[in-house]
Amino acid sequence: MPDEISAEDAQNTDKQAENEGQATEGAALTFHVVTLFPEMIELYCRTSIIGRGIKAGRLAVKSYSPRDFALDKYRKVDDTPYGGGAGMVLKPEPMFACVESIKRPPQSPVLLMTPQGRPFDQSLAAQLSAETDITFICGHYEGFDDRIRSLATMEVSLGDYVLTGGELPALTIIDAVGRLIPGVLGKMVSLAHESFNDGLLEGPQYTKPAEFRGMVVPEVLRSGDHQAVDRWRRERALEETFRNRPDLLEKAPLSKTDKEFLAKLKKQL
Numbered sequence: 001m002p003d004e005i006s007a008e009d010a011q012n013t014d015k016q017a018e019n020e021g022q023a024t025e026g027a028a029l030t031f032h033v034v035t036l037f038p039e040m041i042e043l044y045c046r047t048s049i050i051g052r053g054i055k056a057g058r059l060a061v062k063s064y065s066p067r068d069f070a071l072d073k074y075r076k077v078d079d080t081p082y083g084g085g086a087g088m089v090l091k092p093e094p095m096f097a098c099v100e101s102i103k104r105p106p107q108s109p110v111l112l113m114t115p116q117g118r119p120f121d122q123s124l125a126a127q128l129s130a131e132t133d134i135t136f137i138c139g140h141y142e143g144f145d146d147r148i149r150s151l152a153t154m155e156v157s158l159g160d161y162v163l164t165g166g167e168l169p170a171l172t173i174i175d176a177v178g179r180l181i182p183g184v185l186g187k188m189v190s191l192a193h194e195s196f197n198d199g200l201l202e203g204p205q206y207t208k209p210a211e212f213r214g215m216v217v218p219e220v221l222r223s224g225d226h227q228a229v230d231r232w233r234r235e236r237a238l239e240e241t242f243r244n245r246p247d248l249l250e251k252a253p254l255s256k257t258d259k260e261f262l263a264k265l266k267k268q269l
């Protein structure tokens with residue numbers, strides 16, 4: 001039996017979520033997580049935005065442990081690697097039985113968390129947000145028996161570093177995808193200016209007070225001139241991206257005005 005985080009479990013510490021989290025209709029997206037550490041998934045998914053999404057009935061998260069499908073009385077899920085070497089490798093039999101037990105649409109994606117996979121990014125998050133079910137397979141220890149790859153429709157990496165297990169990558173993807181589901185964030189409009197949404201990094205944001213320790217909020221943001229604010233935000237986003245992630249500018253859709261602004265910026269350096 002999968003462990004499901006119920007709407008009731010999703011006790012949100014976020015006050016706003018407590019006020020807004022009313023169940024309305026069936027979950028738009030169900031995440032199925034195959035992991036030896038279901039408590040890691042459950043703990044995170046009870047809080048903040050994902051907790052709110054569950055409470056509102058828009059998201060569901062179910063975790064499944066391969067240990068429940070182990071063949072021996074010690075519930076062994078790993079073994080020493082063929083050919084020798086340090087560490088333990090996840091065995092195929094409990095993993096196959098566990099993944100095959102999941103009730104999900106047969107064509108739905110199964111993501112294997114691995115440093116060898118395709119790097120996760122916002123465009124993959126957007127693509128995945130159109131699904132009704134997403135299954136994650138989390139490795140642990142030295143990794144998994146290579147035959148486990150055949151269970152996956154896609155291999156995904158969080159980045160060029162090695163983590164202890166696939167749980168943090170799976171949670172990262174759950175978070176990035178879950179917040180794109182309508183009704184999960186309070187206002188969908190808050191996604192509009194987020195980093196990567198339009199291929200750029202987001203520019204700086206400010207709140208009250210207008211002056212703090214001599215640092216002053218730019219005048220334009222307090223001017224009430226919406227057109228000037230939009231132009232300022234766009235230019236700061238272009239500047240931020242140019243300075244920190246110039247590679248993103250190669251793919252970002254840029255207007256003539258954007259290109260002129262960037263040309264001016266380059267000349268200043």
Ligand SMILES: C[S@@+](CC[C@H](N)C(=O)[O-])C[C@H]1O[C@@H](n2cnc3c(N)ncnc32)[C@H](O)[C@@H]1O
Nearest residue numbers: 113114139140142143157158162163164165166
């Ligand atoms: C300690 S790692 C194993 C690393 C493996 N020996 C290697 O060198 O590729 C254990 C598990 O954590 C997960 N993991 C670690 N780093 C990851 C990353 N950057 N992206 C996605 N999953 C990762 C994978 O599920 C992996 O099987």
